[in-house]
Amino acid sequence: MKKRIAVLAGDGIGKEVTRGAVEILRAIGERFGHQFSFSYGHIGGGAVDELGTPLPDETLDLCKESDAVLLGAVGGPQWDRLPVHLRPEQGLLKIRKELGLYANLRPTLYYSSLAEASPLKREVIEEVDLLMVRELTGGLYFGKPSERMKQDGQDVVVDTLFYQKAEMTRVIKLAFELAKNRRGHVTSVDKANVLESSRMWREVAEEVGQQYPEVTLEHMLVDNAAMQMVRNPKQFDVVVTENMFGDILSDEASVLTGSLGMLPSASISEKGPYLYEPIHGSAPDIAGQNIANPLATILSVAMMLRVSFGLEQEAKAVETAVDEVLNSGFRTKDITSVETKLVTTTEMVEEVKATILDNETIQSIMGCYA
């Protein structure tokens, strides 16, 4: 199979983790006989410095011509004081809007070898397997007006939470579709006791739910969901929610796996290409030190192989290699504990790569799909 992948490394550790993920894709290509080609584009603070905009048109064109997009992360304190339209995060919001990436899928899986890295008790997180489906192109992050002004001589500010019913319907429908192939349970998160937008969200969830009698629908208020996520996360299968609630809850869910550095994501559009990225940011505090955890980005390319390219055994090979490396005790600093082997970003990538290229391990996976 031949595929073109746009790589937008971005800022901070984005560069380090995408470099590693590209190496893993090359190893998969070598092991399974695929040709992946990589084209690089600017995004974020680096793009502002070089080209005066956080998302140059050339980057957008490159993405549109590609079969999938791999993104690192954007942002950093040196760009925090720029005018809003030049902030690195605007590049992210714009690429989501321009590529129509309306849903962000964030799986959270329990790794028994990492139980000690989580601040939660093993019995709380054991066997957690949840999928967060976050609406990505509407809500508070995109609504207009979003500005400060004067009212009766006072400084006031407004942000706008705007949704079309169709935007709610398509993301909730996607959540039900995904639940059909999982444990058949959707938790729809809202704030229907206070917000009109949430009351409409709940009505739409009910409407969509009627088309899926085999899936159970449960509504949960966002404040309760935040509490349940750490009290009893095993109750969740698919969680679907609007943009800002999903942003917050999915970072909270990362605590279940021990580190932000373990959580991958896929952003889905109606026509493609889809975009894959770790859920963490550019981590300026550790950038350039070769200590970032590359596994969230590596697991994001596993999602790319499965969702965009339909390469299930290749995706499984990446996930199995990550599992094996963790079971062998290799850890980057964020997930290290006593009796583990501390490795750098590049060493972790090398371990995963060596496992993928190792005949015995991958042969058994190939056998399963023969």
Ligand code: NAD
């Ligand atoms: P962050 O995710 O960058 O970092 C939070 C903490 O987690 C830091 O202590 C960091 O060192 C650690 N961390 C994150 N990823 C890690 C990894 N792979 N390995 C080891 N440790 C890791 O969030 P932040 O500090 O709030 O934001 C930093 C910058 O990133 C800001 O400019 C923010 O706007 C931006 N950001 C970008 C994205 C994105 O590009 N999608 C997402 C979130 C934040």
